Amino acid sequence: MIEISQLASTIQPSGIRKFFDLVVGMKDVISLGVGEPDFDTPWNVCESAIHSIEQGFTSYTSNKGLKELRVAISHHLRHEHKIEYDPESEMLITVGVSEAFDLAIRAIINPGDEVIIPEPSFVAYGPVVTLAGGTPVFIKTEAANGYKLSPEMIGKACTKKTKAILINYPANPTGTSYTKRELEQLNNALKKHDLTVITDEVYCALSYDMPHTPWPALNGAKSKCIYLNGFSKAYAMTGWRVGYAAAPSEVIDAMTKIHQYTMMCVSTMGQIAALEAIQNGQKAVQLMVDEYKRRRQFVITSLNEMGFECNMPEGAFYAFPSIKASGMDSAEFANYLLQEEKVAVVPGTAFGPSGEGYIRISYASSMENLKEAMLRMGKVLKKTKK
Amino acid sequence: MDEILTILEKDARTTPEEISRMTKKSVADVKKAIKKFEQSGLIVKYKAILNKELVKEESHPVRALIEVKIAPQKDVGFDNMAERIYKFHEVVSCHLVSGTYDLLLVVEGKDLQTVARFVAEKLSPMENVRGTVTHFLLKTYKEDHDILVKPEKDKRIAIIL
Numbered sequence: 001m002i003e004i005s006q007l008a009s010t011i012q013p014s015g016i017r018k019f020f021d022l023v024v025g026m027k028d029v030i031s032l033g034v035g036e037p038d039f040d041t042p043w044n045v046c047e048s049a050i051h052s053i054e055q056g057f058t059s060y061t062s063n064k065g066l067k068e069l070r071v072a073i074s075h076h077l078r079h080e081h082k083i084e085y086d087p088e089s090e091m092l093i094t095v096g097v098s099e100a101f102d103l104a105i106r107a108i109i110n111p112g113d114e115v116i117i118p119e120p121s122f123v124a125y126g127p128v129v130t131l132a133g134g135t136p137v138f139i140k141t142e143a144a145n146g147y148k149l150s151p152e153m154i155g156k157a158c159t160k161k162t163k164a165i166l167i168n169y170p171a172n173p174t175g176t177s178y179t180k181r182e183l184e185q186l187n188n189a190l191k192k193h194d195l196t197v198i199t200d201e202v203y204c205a206l207s208y209d210m211p212h213t214p215w216p217a218l219n220g221a222k223s224k225c226i227y228l229n230g231f232s233k234a235y236a237m238t239g240w241r242v243g244y245a246a247a248p249s250e251v252i253d254a255m256t257k258i259h260q261y262t263m264m265c266v267s268t269m270g271q272i273a274a275l276e277a278i279q280n281g282q283k284a285v286q287l288m289v290d291e292y293k294r295r296r297q298f299v300i301t302s303l304n305e306m307g308f309e310c311n312m313p314e315g316a317f318y319a320f321p322s323i324k325a326s327g328m329d330s331a332e333f334a335n336y337l338l339q340e341e342k343v344a345v346v347p348g349t350a351f352g353p354s355g356e357g358y359i360r361i362s363y364a365s366s367m368e369n370l371k372e373a374m375l376r377m378g379k380v381l382k383k384t385k386k
Numbered sequence: 387m388d389e390i391l392t393i394l395e396k397d398a399r400t401t402p403e404e405i406s407r408m409t410k411k412s413v414a415d416v417k418k419a420i421k422k423f424e425q426s427g428l429i430v431k432y433k434a435i436l437n438k439e440l441v442k443e444e445s446h447p448v449r450a451l452i453e454v455k456i457a458p459q460k461d462v463g464f465d466n467m468a469e470r471i472y473k474f475h476e477v478v479s480c481h482l483v484s485g486t487y488d489l490l491l492v493v494e495g496k497d498l499q500t501v502a503r504f505v506a507e508k509l510s511p512m513e514n515v516r517g518t519v520t521h522f523l524l525k526t527y528k529e530d531h532d533i534l535v536k537p538e539k540d541k542r543i544a545i546i547l
Contacts, residue, residue, distance in 0.1 A: 020544075023544045023545050024543070029544065031545065033545035034544065034545065034546050035546040035547055036542060036546055038540065038542070122547065123547050172547075173547075290392070294393065294408040297407065297410055298407045298408040301407040302407060344544055344545060346545060350547060367397065367408075368397075371404065
């Protein structure tokens with residue numbers, strides 16, 4: 001028996017593991033539980049990776065990542081988002097945004113430092129902070145305010161130990177995003193507290209109602225910002241594991257040191273695929289965005305009609321409806337829906353205790369599946385509301 | 387292109403109620419728009435895409451791509467000849483193309499001989515047809531964006547956070 005470290009032991013396994021196993025074991029389930037695009041990676045992207053293997057591009061790249069890719073990303077950020085990052089000193093290619101977030105935290109957190117994380121949120125943020133010796137401090141956001149952070153909430157959560165805040169928009173699991181004005185208000189509040197802002201903007205291409213404003217584009221924000229983005233969601237490239245961080249050079253230097261000793265570099269074919277995606281993938285992205293937008297409208301309208309109150313999410317591919325009308329809690333509801341109607345969704349509590357009373361529905365699924373799933377969900381309230 | 391057309395081109399069986407939910411337009415407006423598209427001929431008709439290899443009959447119809455070289459006529463160019471050719475019920479589709487020949491046809495018949503006879507007896511002897519090249523189709527992999535050879539399966543894990 002090998003004894004596990006105290007640090008690793010403090011990380012709790014997900015409480016809904018059993019539910020996941022149940023879903024995976026069942027047949028003929030329509031799964032709306034998948035947090036990744038249902039589209040295949042655009043073929044020109046796959047083809048470029050195949051070609052690179054044929055040409056023998058199978059060795060390491062530089063630790064920071066292929067220079068051509070960093071230059072292409074820098075170009076993309078300048079033209080699409082009006083933000084400037086030097087591809088030599090201010091950018092690092094990572095194994096998805098997941099690695100980028102871990103590196104960012106490890107590069108700036110000392111033991112005992114606090115990191116503010118809005119909740120409900122993606123499951124990895126808290127444990128990554130804990131593993132780095134920091135303390136995650138969760139801020140509960142509410143459906144009534146569209147799950148948005150406010151300057152007041154941040155003010156209340158700040159202590160002398162607060163080092164950084166994580167902001168993810170458009171968000172998993174709520175789809176929440178922010179207008180430029182809202183972001184400016186948050187930025188002004190954060191400046192007072194001198195916090196480092198880590199922004200996870202991996203869903204930014206999937207913004208439906210307003211142009212996405214990247215955090216570093218805000219007035220004076222760039223010098224205190226670690227900007228994280230990646231190829232997974234926009235280009236349907238989850239399995240390729242390619243993301244990146246852009247930040248002031250001192251942060252990128254520190255992140256690169258950790259990356260160099262733990263990861264060496266991102267897989268070379270993945271980087272070559274990402275290069276093709278960012279150079280020639282915009283049309284494919286637009287087609288996917290148009291389709292997600294139709295599905296979003298369909299799902300949110302259907303949910304509200306059948307009595308599951310749901311905000312219109314600004315981005316990503318998630319709906320986060322209330323299931324309170326059923327009289328069940330999130331886990332019970334997800335279980336019931338799976339057993340009775342064979343539709344899999346994720347209980348809101350998977351994303352923190354403030355997700356109680358809600359479920360996450362991913363509309364990264366064919367319209368055909370969504371139509372059938374909505375019909376089945378429609379039966380639930382009729383049955384339970386006797 | 388109008389969003390209603392985009393939706394119907396993907397799945398012609400999408401109901402006006404469903405389209406209304408996808409687009410924020412009222413059901414009445416969607417119905418009205420579809421009617422207009424039908425009347426103007428923008429929507430020609432609705433039909434199913436078949437994978438004919440799976441039809442359980444003893445003999446499958448065969449299809450051929452036929453390149454046709456034509457002498458254009460004064461005033462009407464190729465249109466007149468195209469019309470005389472596409473009116474044959476054997477002709478599935480007919481395109482005017484650039485390059486070394488003029489019309490590209492897809493022709494269908496119950497067997498090889500039928501198609502060959504059509505080319506030899508109907509098409510080639512026509513006045514102004516200068517020559518033809520026939521390619522019999524052996525297998526169709528993709529048609530109108532739909533991949534026919536194998537059903538696509540969802541490869542994702544059922545739950546990912």
